[in-house]
Amino acid sequence: MQLDLFALLQIPEQYTAMLQRYLAAMILLAVLIIITKWQGIGIGNKLIVGTIRGTIQIVLMALILVYIFALSDLIVIFGVLTFMGVFAAYTARSNLERIPGVMRATLPAILVGALSVMAVTIALEIIDWRSGPGEFIIPMGGMVIGNCMVLTSLVIDRMWSNAQKQRSLLETALALGATPMQATELTIRESIRSGLLPNLNRYASLGIVSIPGLMSGMIIGGVNPLEAALYQVIIFIMIFLAGMIAALITSRLFLREMFNERAQLTVPPPEL
Amino acid sequence: MVDSPILELEKVSMAFNGKQVLRDVSLNLHKNETYGITGPSGCGKSTLLRVVNDLLSPTSGTVRFQGKDVREWGPQELRRRVVMVPQEAKMFPGTVRGNLVWGLNVHGMAAEDEQLKAILQEVRLWPIDLDGNAENLSGGQKQRVAIARALLLKPTVLLLDEPTSALDTDSALAVEKTINSLLSDYQMGVLIVTHNKEQAERFTSRVLELENLSEAS
Numbered sequence: 001m002q003l004d005l006f007a008l009l010q011i012p013e014q015y016t017a018m019l020q021r022y023l024a025a026m027i028l029l030a031v032l033i034i035i036t037k038w039q040g041i042g043i044g045n046k047l048i049v050g051t052i053r054g055t056i057q058i059v060l061m062a063l064i065l066v067y068i069f070a071l072s073d074l075i076v077i078f079g080v081l082t083f084m085g086v087f088a089a090y091t092a093r094s095n096l097e098r099i100p101g102v103m104r105a106t107l108p109a110i111l112v113g114a115l116s117v118m119a120v121t122i123a124l125e126i127i128d129w130r131s132g133p134g135e136f137i138i139p140m141g142g143m144v145i146g147n148c149m150v151l152t153s154l155v156i157d158r159m160w161s162n163a164q165k166q167r168s169l170l171e172t173a174l175a176l177g178a179t180p181m182q183a184t185e186l187t188i189r190e191s192i193r194s195g196l197l198p199n200l201n202r203y204a205s206l207g208i209v210s211i212p213g214l215m216s217g218m219i220i221g222g223v224n225p226l227e228a229a230l231y232q233v234i235i236f237i238m239i240f241l242a243g244m245i246a247a248l249i250t251s252r253l254f255l256r257e258m259f260n261e262r263a264q265l266t267v268p269p270p271e272l
Numbered sequence: 273m274v275d276s277p278i279l280e281l282e283k284v285s286m287a288f289n290g291k292q293v294l295r296d297v298s299l300n301l302h303k304n305e306t307y308g309i310t311g312p313s314g315c316g317k318s319t320l321l322r323v324v325n326d327l328l329s330p331t332s333g334t335v336r337f338q339g340k341d342v343r344e345w346g347p348q349e350l351r352r353r354v355v356m357v358p359q360e361a362k363m364f365p366g367t368v369r370g371n372l373v374w375g376l377n378v379h380g381m382a383a384e385d386e387q388l389k390a391i392l393q394e395v396r397l398w399p400i401d402l403d404g405n406a407e408n409l410s411g412g413q414k415q416r417v418a419i420a421r422a423l424l425l426k427p428t429v430l431l432l433d434e435p436t437s438a439l440d441t442d443s444a445l446a447v448e449k450t451i452n453s454l455l456s457d458y459q460m461g462v463l464i465v466t467h468n469k470e471q472a473e474r475f476t477s478r479v480l481e482l483e484n485l486s487e488a489s
Contacts, residue, residue: 169362175325176375176421177351186365263347264327 022055046095071134074122081118081141085111088149096153099160101257105250106152113246114145117238126234140235143214147239148246151195155247156254158191159184163258163267170265180259181252188251196243203236276339277302278461279324279354279429284333286319292485293319296333299480301429301461306452308476309465315482317465318359321431324463325356337429352379355427359434359465361418363406371406371417375425383424391420394450396443411438419447423454432464436471448475 011019029051033044071077089107096102118141121127129136163170163184173183202210207229214235218228258267277300286294293316301307309317322328324335326342335342342350355375363371372388385402392398395416409417415438422430430451436444448471451462466472472479 168358168360169364171322171327172358172362172418173364173374173378174327174347175351175356175358176378176425177348177355178378179348182378262326262329262343264329 068138069132069135071138074133074137077133077137077141078115078118080138081115081145082111084142084145085114085148088145089152092149092153092156096157096160099156099257101254102153102156105156105254105257106149106246108253109152109246109248109250110145110148112249113148113242113244114141116245117144117242121234121238127231139214139217140238143235144238144242147199147243151192151243151247152250154195155188155191155251158194159187159251159254159258160267161270162187163265164270167265167267167269174263174265180255180263184251184255184258188247192244192247192251195247196240199236199239199243203240206232206236275302278338279463280334280336280339281320281324282334282336284320284323284330284335286316286323286328287331294323294330294482295485297480297482298333301463303428303459303461304455305478306455306462306464306476308472308479309463309482310467310469310472310479311482312484313467314486315484317482318433320482321356321433321463321465324429325354325431326350327356348379352425353427354429354431355422355425356431357418357422357433357435359437361411361414361438363409363414363417366406367403368400368406368409368417369402372402372421372424375421379425387424388420391423392416394423394454395420396446412440412443415439416443416447419451423450426458426460428458428460430460430462432462434465434467436466436468444471 029047033047036042036044036047068080071080086107089103089110092106092110093102118137121140122129122137127136127140170183174180202212206212212232212235215228215232218231219225223231258265260266279299279301281297281299283296283298284294285292285296297320299307309320311317319328323330324342326335326345326347329343337345337350337354342354352375364374369385369388372391373383376383388402389398392400397413397416397420400413406414406417415435419432419435432451436447439447452475454460455462464472464476466475
């Protein structure tokens, strides 16, 4: 007789198939970790921790999502978005732990970038939030905040690693009297451009190569496909604008971590 | 010399992670003067220039420019007047012209092509394609662009770190001659780091020889 672990653990039948699928997906994760180890990419542990943490977070989120989606008070909704923004800044920091002062630069940037764009979108009624404020604003805010997190992390990572690798060029600029802002202008511009690139690609191939989650979800949820499609374009514009604002703020705030008040470079050379 | 020095270093010391690199270095530089800094590798010659340019703050001691502690100058204002040409001539991405005017642009200034041509003639780099990619220049050409870029700022103090290391003798002599001729035009003083003793004797009026503190101790 085959041992039924799920029955033994008294897991309701309706969840067993789902859990089996989840466990089967771990084979894919194992393959991924083997590849990263083989290629020396060194993110294996992060993937494992991320999977465990992500699973717990998303399960908890799923359980409370019903209540969050039911929210109708805009102040409470913005409170939830603020919490998400703080968590995004914290996540950016923990993924860039070798770099000091990440949260000081990302937190205000993500909050200002994401929340201002959400506020304007709501004020101008660009999205029809009145029919279900929580249902519309929270997931859209999540996408906007998530993108701000990715972009601000990338800007900081680039600024820091460029300052390490191209110290002499940076100091050449400073030696000619450039401000830290002028000396890093090119790096900032490049990092924003490359941070926006994946989304620009998705934007360009919208509907042909990429079938975005928001639109699919709305169609599955019974929304008119035309409306869902237009919402997807709107969300992309929101993502770009919020990301741009957050990246610019983060880049300026992060200069304080790279230079002192005498405009001297304080970034240490790379460790061997 | 009767006039007061434009640059004074008073007992300047510098240590990195507890390792002493400079100890009690004092010197005075006057306008129209070229002052040489020599010494073995690792004796802190480049560090000294970086301290003067305020890219590094000394562990102890004072650097005064035009009688005022450098810490009282705004960093950009100071570096526009006390300009350093680092040993490694780095080019900013872009054209030769863009590189030449880079320093001017950050201070909100510009230069006509005629001015660029004149300065490039002085450093023996004319004719050159001003719209060419600066990264494609040879080491010696980059070094001359870096010197021209600094000279265009009309500095009061020019800090040169091994400025002719990638140049042949004729070009090195031409650069020295140019700098000498600009001393009185710009009312400028030059602090030059060189490992080349002949250059120090030929080009400078006074020489300070630094010792390698890590070997001495």
